[in-house]
Amino acid sequence: xxxxxxxxxxxxxxxxxxxxxxxxxxxxxxxxxxxxxxxxxxxxxxxxxxxxxxxxxxxxxxxxxxxxxxxxxxxxxxxxxxxxxxxxxxxxxxxxxxxxxxxxxxxxxxxxxxxxxxxxxxxxxxxxxxxxxxxxxxxxxxxxxxxxxxxxxxxxxxxxxxxxxxxxxxxxxxxxxxxxxxxxxxxxxxxxxxxxxxxxxxxxxxx
Amino acid sequence: xxxxxxxxxxxxxxxxxxxxxxxxxxxxxxxxxxxxxxxxxxxxxxxxxxxxxxxxxxxxxxxxxxxxxxxxxxxxxxxxxxxxxxxxxxxxxxxxxxxxxxxxxxxxxxxxxxxxxxxxxxxxxxxxxxxxxxxxxxxxxxxxxxxxxxxxxxxxxxxxxxxxxxxxxxxxxxxxxxxxxxxxxxxxxxxxxxxxxxxxxxxxxxx
Numbered sequence: 001x002x003x004x005x006x007x008x009x010x011x012x013x014x015x016x017x018x019x020x021x022x023x024x025x026x027x028x029x030x031x032x033x034x035x036x037x038x039x040x041x042x043x044x045x046x047x048x049x050x051x052x053x054x055x056x057x058x059x060x061x062x063x064x065x066x067x068x069x070x071x072x073x074x075x076x077x078x079x080x081x082x083x084x085x086x087x088x089x090x091x092x093x094x095x096x097x098x099x100x101x102x103x104x105x106x107x108x109x110x111x112x113x114x115x116x117x118x119x120x121x122x123x124x125x126x127x128x129x130x131x132x133x134x135x136x137x138x139x140x141x142x143x144x145x146x147x148x149x150x151x152x153x154x155x156x157x158x159x160x161x162x163x164x165x166x167x168x169x170x171x172x173x174x175x176x177x178x179x180x181x182x183x184x185x186x187x188x189x190x191x192x193x194x195x196x197x198x199x200x201x202x203x204x205x206x207x
Numbered sequence: 208x209x210x211x212x213x214x215x216x217x218x219x220x221x222x223x224x225x226x227x228x229x230x231x232x233x234x235x236x237x238x239x240x241x242x243x244x245x246x247x248x249x250x251x252x253x254x255x256x257x258x259x260x261x262x263x264x265x266x267x268x269x270x271x272x273x274x275x276x277x278x279x280x281x282x283x284x285x286x287x288x289x290x291x292x293x294x295x296x297x298x299x300x301x302x303x304x305x306x307x308x309x310x311x312x313x314x315x316x317x318x319x320x321x322x323x324x325x326x327x328x329x330x331x332x333x334x335x336x337x338x339x340x341x342x343x344x345x346x347x348x349x350x351x352x353x354x355x356x357x358x359x360x361x362x363x364x365x366x367x368x369x370x371x372x373x374x375x376x377x378x379x380x381x382x383x384x385x386x387x388x389x390x391x392x393x394x395x396x397x398x399x400x401x402x403x404x405x406x407x408x409x410x411x412x413x414x
Contacts, residue, residue, distance in 0.1 A: 049219045
């Protein structure tokens with residue numbers, strides 16, 4: 001579409017906003033006009049927060065989570081169980097698992113998942129540093145918490161192979177029927193797995 | 208939700224991004240993480256474009272359209288018919304009408320629409336300056352192109368009353384069945400109006 005903008009400044013702003021994932025040119029225009037309606041301090045604060053994030057953000061030297069210091073608050077917390085390491089794709093998953101309040105171990109953020117289609121190989125991920133953590137001997141269990149997709153399974157298997165020389169327990173998060181789901185509507189692969197991997201009723205009511 | 212963020216910088220960025228209309232906290236987090244994946248220059252350019260827009264944008268002294276100079280490119284264009292003024296709510300409507308390529312007159316941007324529910328009265332809009340343009344005598348026709356809502360009708364009527372002392376033709380954009388619509392599915396108010404305001408077939412095939 002050769003949409004003409006009445007102002008070059010507006011066009012630049014729309015170009016930048018529409019470069020964000022999921023933001024089209026119509027939405028970008030709406031956002032730019034919204035900024036024009038707010039006072040100037042709003043846009044300045046908005047821009048400063050984004051620049052500060054990009055410039056000053058750090059990654060935890062241990063688990064590669066995003067943080068403001070050299071070591072993230074989870075790795076630095078003496079209450080957390082350092083011997084249990086949960087392997088996740090990205091920081092969104094760290095936040096999601098932290099929200100459950102069910103995990104007291106620490107994390108290892110891979111920064112992605114093996115995906116040949118997207119050109120992401122094992123070398124692009126923080127797998128070597130995970131192996132190093134295990135080799136250092138402090139880790140007793142590695143919990144794989146990647147997406148239950150083909151890419152996730154591939155990455156799980158790659159990590160499993162890399163860690164097999166070490167004396168470490170490797171587990172994977174439970175896959176089964178979601179809480180609140182009706183059995184009738186569960187897909188057959190999920191339902192099949194949930195029957196094969198059934199757990200003791202006693203264990204299941206602990207939470 | 209008391210979502211905890213691993214970094215204050217990230218939380219600030221998410222707060223700012225989610226202050227945009229239509230952007231929730233999950234989307235804001237996704238956008239912030241996207242910026243972290245791009246190089247630093249990207250975020251700096253993004254922020255600079257928004258700040259520049261808010262700081263340097265100008266409004267046309269004649270029609271109140273957004274522009275980079277004192278007078279917008281439409282008002283400054285000697286090819287445009289200054290005697291026909293199209294009254295619109297906002298610059299988005301200017302762009303939409305310009306895209307049709309069917310209007311060779313000039314515009315008057317009200318900057319909103321009379322909406323007592325949102326606390327917007329006639330004094331908040333560029334109505335006085337419209338009356339002044341008409342009073343100056345250069346305008347032969349005012350085309351009202353506001354939304355076909357109750358607020359639009361109210362504003363149309365208010366402007367109509369304000370302009371009635373002057374010798375100026377006041378018209379309103381045609382309302383009827385959209386091109387490509389099936390009559391069967393047109394709502395009855397639209398269909399009723401389109402019958403009452405039927406036009407000569409000869410006129411209708413001019414475009």
